[in-house]
Amino acid sequence: xxxxxxxxxxxxxxxxxDGRDARRxxxxxxxxxxxxxxxxxxxxxxxxxNKQGKIxxxxxxxxxxxxxxxxxxxxxxxxxxVAPVHRDMGAFxxxxxxxxQMMSQIMARASAPSRGKDSWTHTGDLEIGVIGxxxxxxxSMPIAAGVALAGRMLGxxxxxxxxxxxGSTARGDFHEALNFAGIHRIPCVWICENNQxxxxxxxxxxSAVPFYKKGEAYGMPSCAIDGNDVLEVYDTTMAAxxxxxxxxxxxFVECVxxxxxxxxxxxxxxxxxxxxxxxxxEKDPIGRYRRYLLDHGFDEADLPEPPPDVVQEVRDAVEFAxxxxxxxxxxxxxxxxxxxxxxxxxATPYPNYVRTPWLGR
Amino acid sequence: MHQTTxxxxxxxxIAEEMRREERVFVLGxxxxxxxxxxxxxxxFHDEFGPERVIDMPIAESAIVGxxxxxxxxxxxxxxxxxFMDFISCGFDQIVNEAAxxxxxxxxxCSVPMVVRGPSGxxxxxxxxxSQSREAxxxxxxxxxxxxxxxxxxxxxxxxxxxxxxNPVIFFEHKYLYRxxxxxxxxxxxxxxxxxxxVASAGTDITVVTWGAMVSLCQAAAELLEEDDIDLEVIDxxxxxxxxxxxxxxxxxxxxxxxVVHEASRTGGFxxxxxxxxxEQAFDSLDAPIVRIASADTHVPFSPPxxxxxxxxxxxxxxxxxxxxxx
Numbered sequence: 065x066x067x068x069x070x071x072x073x074x075x076x077x078x079x080x081x082d083g084r085d086a087r088r089x090x091x092x093x094x095x096x097x098x099x100x101x102x103x104x105x106x107x108x109x110x111x112x113x114n115k116q117g118k119i120x121x122x123x124x125x126x127x128x129x130x131x132x133x134x135x136x137x138x139x140x141x142x143x144x145x146v147a148p149v150h151r152d153m154g155a156f157x158x159x160x161x162x163x164x165q166m167m168s169q170i171m172a173r174a175s176a177p178s179r180g181k182d183s184w185t186h187t188g189d190l191e192i193g194v195i196g197x198x199x200x201x202x203x204s205m206p207i208a209a210g211v212a213l214a215g216r217m218l219g220x221x222x223x224x225x226x227x228x229x230x231g232s233t234a235r236g237d238f239h240e241a242l243n244f245a246g247i248h249r250i251p252c253v254w255i256c257e258n259n260q261x262x263x264x265x266x267x268x269x270x271s272a273v274p275f276y277k278k279g280e281a282y283g284m285p286s287c288a289i290d291g292n293d294v295l296e297v298y299d300t301t302m303a304a305x306x307x308x309x310x311x312x313x314x315x316f317v318e319c320v321x322x323x324x325x326x327x328x329x330x331x332x333x334x335x336x337x338x339x340x341x342x343x344x345x346e347k348d349p350i351g352r353y354r355r356y357l358l359d360h361g362f363d364e365a366d367l368p369e370p371p372p373d374v375v376q377e378v379r380d381a382v383e384f385a386x387x388x389x390x391x392x393x394x395x396x397x398x399x400x401x402x403x404x405x406x407x408x409x410x411a412t413p414y415p416n417y418v419r420t421p422w423l424g425r
Numbered sequence: 426m427h428q429t430t431x432x433x434x435x436x437x438x439i440a441e442e443m444r445r446e447e448r449v450f451v452l453g454x455x456x457x458x459x460x461x462x463x464x465x466x467x468x469f470h471d472e473f474g475p476e477r478v479i480d481m482p483i484a485e486s487a488i489v490g491x492x493x494x495x496x497x498x499x500x501x502x503x504x505x506x507x508f509m510d511f512i513s514c515g516f517d518q519i520v521n522e523a524a525x526x527x528x529x530x531x532x533x534c535s536v537p538m539v540v541r542g543p544s545g546x547x548x549x550x551x552x553x554x555s556q557s558r559e560a561x562x563x564x565x566x567x568x569x570x571x572x573x574x575x576x577x578x579x580x581x582x583x584x585x586x587x588x589x590x591n592p593v594i595f596f597e598h599k600y601l602y603r604x605x606x607x608x609x610x611x612x613x614x615x616x617x618x619x620x621x622x623v624a625s626a627g628t629d630i631t632v633v634t635w636g637a638m639v640s641l642c643q644a645a646a647e648l649l650e651e652d653d654i655d656l657e658v659i660d661x662x663x664x665x666x667x668x669x670x671x672x673x674x675x676x677x678x679x680x681x682x683x684v685v686h687e688a689s690r691t692g693g694f695x696x697x698x699x700x701x702x703x704e705q706a707f708d709s710l711d712a713p714i715v716r717i718a719s720a721d722t723h724v725p726f727s728p729p730x731x732x733x734x735x736x737x738x739x740x741x742x743x744x745x746x747x748x749x750x751x
Contacts, residue, residue: 179531186529190497196529200521206487207522210494210502217450217476217500237517240487247482399532400567402590 092138093357094366096294099134100350101370102377103154106163109378110153110170114329118386120172121183126151128292128324131349132257134158135297136225140305145193145215145224147208149201150185151257151323152227160192163381173388180391181399195224202232205241205254212245212252212308223308224252225301230275230318231262238278242316246282249313253304254279256316257291259323264335279316291319292349295356322347431573431605434580435541435597436465439503441613442587443473446501449587452479453488453505453542462507463543463602485514489540493523493592496538501587506542509596510556515540523592524567535590541583543599544572545637545687546724547735550599555724555731557636557688562594563664563697569618570664572596574639576607578662581616589618598637605640619666623675627657630745631675633698634685635661638736642685645741654749664694672698673706680711681748685736690718712751715744 107125114123126133133154137146140159148155156166161177168176170183178187188196195211197204208226215222232238233256245252256275260267271278279286285307290296297319304315322344326333354367429437443449450473451466457480460467469478481488485506492502506512512519519540526536546555562570569591573579579597586593624639625646632642639660646656657675661667676682682702684695699714720734 177531177533178529181531182525182529186525188530188534190530190534195494195497196526198521198525198529200517203486203490203517203522206484206490206518207494207497209487210491210496211498212494213491214495214498214500217495218498237486237490240482240484241490243482243484244487244491248479399528399530401569402527402532402535402537404535404590 090361093360093362096134096138096298097353097357097367098371098374099138099158100130100294100353102157102374103130103133104350105370105374105378106157106166106381107153109382111329113382119170121170123329124150124153124184124327125325125329126154128344128348129257129259129321130154131294131297131353132255132291132319132321133227135294136253136255136301139298139302140225141222142192143220143222144305145195145208145211145222147195147197147204147211147224147226148185149197149204149227149229149232150199151229151259153185155227156185156188156194159194161189161194163377164384167381167385168388171385171388172390173385174391174395175385175388179395179399193222202228202235202237202241204228205232205237206244208252209241209245209250212250213248216251221309222251223305225255225305226252227255227257229262230256230258230260230267231265231270233275233278234270242279242282242284245314246284249311251308251311252314253301253308254284254314254316255301256318257321258288258318259321261323261327261336263327263331264333274318276316276318279318282316284314284316286316286318288318288320291321292347292352294349294353426608427611428606428608429576429580430603431576431579431597432463432465432602434576434607434609435583436467438580438583439465439587440469440472442584443469443477448499449501449503450477450479450495451503451505452481452492454481454483454507456480456505461505463599465505485511486518489515489518489523492538492540493518493526493536496536496592497526497534501537503539503541503587506540508550508554509542509544509558510553512540512542512558512594519562519568519592519594520565524565527591528567536592537590539583539586539593539595541586541595541597543602544596545598545600546731547600547637549726549728549731550724551726552723557596557686557719559594559596559664560688560692560694563694567592568665569593570596571618571662572598572636572664573662574598574601574624574636574660576605577609578616578622578660580609581614582618582662585615585618588615593618596636600637616662618663619668620662621668621671622660622662623657623671624660625656625658627655627679629655629679630657630681630683630748631672631679632656632658632683632685632741633661633672633695634658635664636687638685638687641736641738642741645738645745648738648742649745652746652749654745656745669701669705672702676702676706677709680709681751682710683715683717683741683744683748685717685741687719687735689721690716691721693718712748715748717741717744
């Protein structure tokens with residue numbers, strides 16, 4: 065961004081989407097509501113399946129944070145890109161990966177986008193612009209910057225939206241990515257999900273400054289907003305996305321929220337104060353948004369909890385995944401290299417040196 | 426034909442690919458107006474402009490990460506590590522991100538990118554400007570690993586690396602940058618990844634080697650002619666993919682083998698080659714496999730220390746004499 069452009073920062077007290085225009089498009093309002101439930105219901109069903117021992121590997125619930133993935137992605141175009149991390153299962157769904165795909169992914173099925181190679185959110189789909197992450201948190205940030213840079217190099221006005229927890233703002237990759245993005249006005253919106261804990265570590269032990277200040281440090285407009293208010297998240301992100309589309313560079317949005325469950329299902333989160341959890345439960349993004357809608361022209365009957373089509377979609381996904389075959393063992397050696405270009409000539413089939421001839425294998 | 430250095434050959438290769446394919450671009454520290462610390466990208470800024478020759482901040486993780494993101498979108502980035510020693514600062518991005526993308530997308534994406542830069546010692550660069558780290562990356566599935574020994578190969582291999590749809594780690598040997606001058610064809614050519622080269626044909630002992638050690642082994646081969654010992658020097662060119670057939674064919678002919686590399690001995694890629702030969706050519710061996718490598722220490726600065734550290738022509742000659750007598 066231009067050095068003359070003043071950094072804009074604000075810190076709002078968490079509040080219900082107050083004073084908003086009730087004449088917003090009804091489809092948009094209900095669409096957000098439905099997606100919030102879609103994410104929550106999907107994740108709750110994973111929790112249940114996990115307790116039944118039907119899930120392999122870690123489970124990282126985003127309960128309480130749904131307004132962020134829904135509010136940031138609902139208004140994006142198909143050619144925009146998102147780079148979610150482990151607690152953003154909802155981002156995969158809202159951006160367009162199917163519940164069937166993601167349930168298969170979690171159940172290690174051959175039908176999963178990863179074909180069983182890895183679990184959870186360690187995959188993606190370039191067709192619909194989902195850039196997967198690894199467990200090295202913040203490592204996806206330079207990659208998101210590269211994705212956004214490539215969009216610009218290819219002459220497109222698509223943007224990228226990159227997610228990271230407040231804990232990740234301590235990592236070098238965070239700083240390397242934002243520094244680069246700031247210098248080159250990379251069209252990427254940076255969504256800091258401040259859910260108050262990096263596993264068990266509270267913000268006071270994560271950073272000496274408010275997280276959104278770190279965005280300012282790299283020369284981009286930065287703000288902290290109520291991450292449990294889906295309309296505030298939507299409005300802020302869409303403004304940032306449009307700004308990026310216009311070629312004015314990135315924006316740093318700290319979404320203040322709360323991780324209602326432990327770091328993973330294995331974490332009882334006993335390091336937290338019960339009163340704190342209860343306080344945040346009152347700010348639940350779905351309950352608040354529902355009350356807002358009831359105050360703004362919706363009836364109880366309009367707002368099922370959860371919507372039946374969502375329940376049906378998730379039920380179908382579970383059934384699909386459970387009935388999908390597991391991959392064959394030998395597939396472990398597939399999908400390593402792209403040999404389609406025809407330029408690579410293997411002298412011998414790869415990998416050739418796992419064979420020990422006299423053993424006959 | 427025209428004469429060029431090893432460094433000039435790499436420059437020609439990248440420039441040709443950038444002219445051929447708009448999606449090829451370079452990024453790295455000081456690669457822009459300055460033309461790179463070793464001048465590999467000299468003139469690129471003028472010819473291709475700052476959009477395709479991106480001067481990066483000192484941030485290796487970002488250099489690699491931005492390359493990965495761009496590659497996922499169909500660009501073909503060529504990232505320079507100012508010194509390959511600094512690749513450790515981008516290590517996470519290479520091994521956990523670049524190498525795994527295709528695998529965890531179930532084969533539904535490609536990461537066509539090159540990370541290249543000067544590696545190796547014998548230039549009194551000290552601990553942090555002399556390392557040979559190719560073996561690190563051979564342990565990581567999903568990466569290809571290249572180290573050319575000649576100007577001809579440097580050009581042909583960098584072009585193949587850029588055209589490859591996978592992440593390629595391209596180690597250039599900085600000792601060879603300006604010392605090697607060769608005539609190379611004016612016409613375009615590619616040296617495919619995964620095909621070894623018989624650098625010197627021979628009948629008595631196979632020497633498997635790569636990088637700057639190839640010419641060192643060839644020098645040893647010339648000296649050994651006086652002893653009537655005929656070395657066959659195999660330049661593997663790429664560690665991944667590895668052309669085991671060419672190595673095995675040679676060993677089946679000579680029945681004696683030495684592996685020579687500049688990286689220190691323990692955990693070096695020579696151990697892998699020795700193991701392959703022990704598994705697949707044991708019956709062809711008339712003598713134990715010999716490994717010649719650098720000492721298991723850091724690459725030291727002072728000339729006598731560095732001479733002690735690096736394999737020498739004498740090391741190869743003496744080992745060959747013993748091996749021939751075994």
